[in-house]
Amino acid sequence: xxxxxxxxxxxxxxxxxxxxxxTFVTRFLESRHLGWAGLAVGLLAPFIIxxxxxxxxxTSAVVFVMLAVGxxxxxxxxxxxxxxxxxxxxxxxxxxxxLSTELKxxxxxxxxxxxxxxxxxxxxxxxxxxxxRSDYLAIVTLGFGEIIRITANNLSITGGxxxxxxxxxxxxxxxxxxxxxxxxxLLIVAVAVLMAARLGRSRIGRAWRFVREDEDAAEAMGINTxxxxxxxxxxxxxxxxxxxxxxxxxLSAISPASFTFLxxxxxxxxxxxxxxxxxxxxxxxxIVISLLPEMLRGLADYRFFAFGVxxxxxxxxxxxGLWPHRSRER
Amino acid sequence: MLEVEDLxxxxxxxLAVDGLTFGVGxxxxxxxIGPNGAGKTSAFNCVTGFYKPTAxxxxxxxxxxTGRRPSLIAAKGVSRTFQNLRxxxxxxxxxxxxxxxxxxxxxxxxxxxxxxxxxxxxxxxxTDEADxxxxxxxxxxxxxxxxxxxxxxxxxxxxIARALARRPKLLLLDEPAAGLNHGEKTxxxxxxxxxxxxxxxxxxxxxxxxxxxxVSDRVVVxxxxxxxxDGPPEEVRGDPAVIEAYLGRDADEAEVEAAREEVGGARxx
Numbered sequence: 310x311x312x313x314x315x316x317x318x319x320x321x322x323x324x325x326x327x328x329x330x331x332t333f334v335t336r337f338l339e340s341r342h343l344g345w346a347g348l349a350v351g352l353l354a355p356f357i358i359x360x361x362x363x364x365x366x367x368t369s370a371v372v373f374v375m376l377a378v379g380x381x382x383x384x385x386x387x388x389x390x391x392x393x394x395x396x397x398x399x400x401x402x403x404x405x406x407x408l409s410t411e412l413k414x415x416x417x418x419x420x421x422x423x424x425x426x427x428x429x430x431x432x433x434x435x436x437x438x439x440x441x442r443s444d445y446l447a448i449v450t451l452g453f454g455e456i457i458r459i460t461a462n463n464l465s466i467t468g469g470x471x472x473x474x475x476x477x478x479x480x481x482x483x484x485x486x487x488x489x490x491x492x493x494x495l496l497i498v499a500v501a502v503l504m505a506a507r508l509g510r511s512r513i514g515r516a517w518r519f520v521r522e523d524e525d526a527a528e529a530m531g532i533n534t535x536x537x538x539x540x541x542x543x544x545x546x547x548x549x550x551x552x553x554x555x556x557x558x559x560l561s562a563i564s565p566a567s568f569t570f571l572x573x574x575x576x577x578x579x580x581x582x583x584x585x586x587x588x589x590x591x592x593x594x595x596i597v598i599s600l601l602p603e604m605l606r607g608l609a610d611y612r613f614f615a616f617g618v619x620x621x622x623x624x625x626x627x628x629x630g631l632w633p634h635r636s637r638e639r
Numbered sequence: 640m641l642e643v644e645d646l647x648x649x650x651x652x653x654l655a656v657d658g659l660t661f662g663v664g665x666x667x668x669x670x671x672i673g674p675n676g677a678g679k680t681s682a683f684n685c686v687t688g689f690y691k692p693t694a695x696x697x698x699x700x701x702x703x704x705t706g707r708r709p710s711l712i713a714a715k716g717v718s719r720t721f722q723n724l725r726x727x728x729x730x731x732x733x734x735x736x737x738x739x740x741x742x743x744x745x746x747x748x749x750x751x752x753x754x755x756x757x758x759x760x761x762x763x764x765x766t767d768e769a770d771x772x773x774x775x776x777x778x779x780x781x782x783x784x785x786x787x788x789x790x791x792x793x794x795x796x797x798x799i800a801r802a803l804a805r806r807p808k809l810l811l812l813d814e815p816a817a818g819l820n821h822g823e824k825t826x827x828x829x830x831x832x833x834x835x836x837x838x839x840x841x842x843x844x845x846x847x848x849x850x851x852x853x854v855s856d857r858v859v860v861x862x863x864x865x866x867x868x869d870g871p872p873e874e875v876r877g878d879p880a881v882i883e884a885y886l887g888r889d890a891d892e893a894e895v896e897a898a899r900e901e902v903g904g905a906r907x908x
Contacts, residue, residue, distance in 0.1 A: 504752050507751055507752055507754065510751075511746065511748070511750075511758070511762075512740075512746045512751065512765075513748055513751065514751070515741070516741055518727070518730055519727055519730075519738050522727035522728060522729055523727055525709075525721075525725060526721065526725035526727065528688075528689075528708070528709035528710050528713070529687060529689075529709055529713060529718070529719050529721075529725075530710075530713060530718075530739055530741055530742070530801065530802075530805060531741055531742035532710055533710040533711075534710070639731070639782070639783045
């Protein structure tokens with residue numbers, strides 16, 4: 310290749326696309342209107358099946374999408390392996406749960422407080438840990454995840470191991486229609502997904518990707534990598550905390566058992582399965598991870614075995630994820 | 640522009656840089672040369688904040704930046720490329736160059752979340768700027784594709800375009816000609832001159848003496864972390880200390896005699 314193109318360097322005609330051009334399918338998959346199509350699917354789902362059980366599963370899936378999109382900011386955009394993401398989920402759920410039951414507030418009214426508390430939690434956990442890189446960071450976040458859960462298990466204000474009961478619904482009424490609640494959650498999560506995607510396509514979002522690719526080169530371009538990583542961590546914390554509010558609203562009861570390492574691992578699995586850094590991929594990954602065990606219910610005791618085998622097959626066949634971040638971008 | 644004063648850098652007991660003093664004036668091209676391991680890249684890493692110097696002062700436009708973090712030094716108007724190419728491989732060519740716009744692009748997080756007019760304006764500005772510098776460095780490849788897929792020479796251009804998009808006052812190039820073929824070197828020579836014509840000062844580490852002698856206003860020569868010469872290219876080229884550092888030195892009569900005696904003495908025992 311290098312032989313023969315010595316002195317005279319000619320301009321070859323610019324040929325922008327290698328191999329096949331964009332097909333209809335790829336053009337659709339990269340279209341800006343895709344988000345609307347996804348939202349339409351979510352809006353139409355209750356018309357297909359609306360049993361209380363199905364609504365419950367679907368609502369959980371949508372909340373899980375929010376968690377995965379939040380973790381995607383930290384792991385996918387910024388490349389910070391966080392194994393304790395459930396900590397922020399717990400902080401959000403407990404903050405809204407405690408405030409709403411103690412002060413008799415509807416859950417939506419606790420959101421400003423939840424944002425403040427999760428930002429603080431992000432700073433407190435991220436501040437010392439983000440000086441570490443890769444594996445060390447993963448271990449320390451794992452530790453913090455457990456610390457938050459064990460703290461909730463031992464404080465009286467969080468109800469100890471039995472948790473908090475009687476959390477009111479989003480609008481203050483405990484027994485709202487599951488379909489209405491589903492739509493409320495869907496709209497909130499849709500906005501959250503859109504916001505996360507927009508963050509990814511901005512000055513700060515690019516800075517996160519630069520840090521993920523090469524921290525030193527990012528520093529050399531004037532990006533304070535510490536601040537930028539902390540910003541990613543805080544954004545992830547806020548998304549996780551708000552997902553916690555939705556979770557508390559759905560179950561009306563929370564306990565430390567909901568915020569184990571398994572939960573963190575499942576969210577991470579959704580991000581990796583879908584395609585790190587890719588918003589549609591992560592949404593799809595989260596839906597697969599949360600719905601697949603339900604779909605496999607027919608297998609009874611073997612369903613988690615089948616779930617594991619399917620995940621392994623997917624990761625072998627598509628290591629980049631189900632729907633990876635697009636490689637061409639102007 | 641840049642003043643480096645009595646810079647020292649020790650790794651354990653090894654003095655990588657040992658009392659280096661040099662400066663780069665506005666709009667000047669200064670080359671730093673020396674044999675492998677002379678401390679050139681270490682000195683660059685001190686100037687850009689990647690290493691904390693053991694002693695000495697580094698000033699940019701009179702402001703002391705010794706030991707500050709690299710992003711702060713970049714914010715003072717310094718931009719650099721790396722010896723072993725540090726592009727963001729999994730990102731598009733345009734995104735790579737947009738990295739340079741990070742420091743001056745006016746866009747807040749709120750703008751990005753709400754897609755305000757300011758967001759659209761700043762994104763367009765960033766893209767135009769990236770395209771402008773890619774044109775400037777003469778990148779011929781696909782700009783929407785990943786940098787990883789580009790040939791080496793093109794990746795070098797992307798790295799320089801990224802450094803220029805920072806709109807620097809001082810650009811540090813660490814062996815920009817390494818791995819380039821003859822034609823690409825000629826283009827690089829032209830590119831360096833065009834960068835200088837924009838009023839950007841350049842500090843250059845380079846092994847290609849043809850290139851160095853051709854473009855430099857001044858040449859600083861390092862050997863074993865010490866500065867052994869500093870002057871215009873033609874003066875440095877004739878400097879005996881420089882020739883010695885590069886080629887070694889002919890022993891004079893007395894030394895030959897002393898060595899003979901030593902060897903003879905050893906044999907005699």
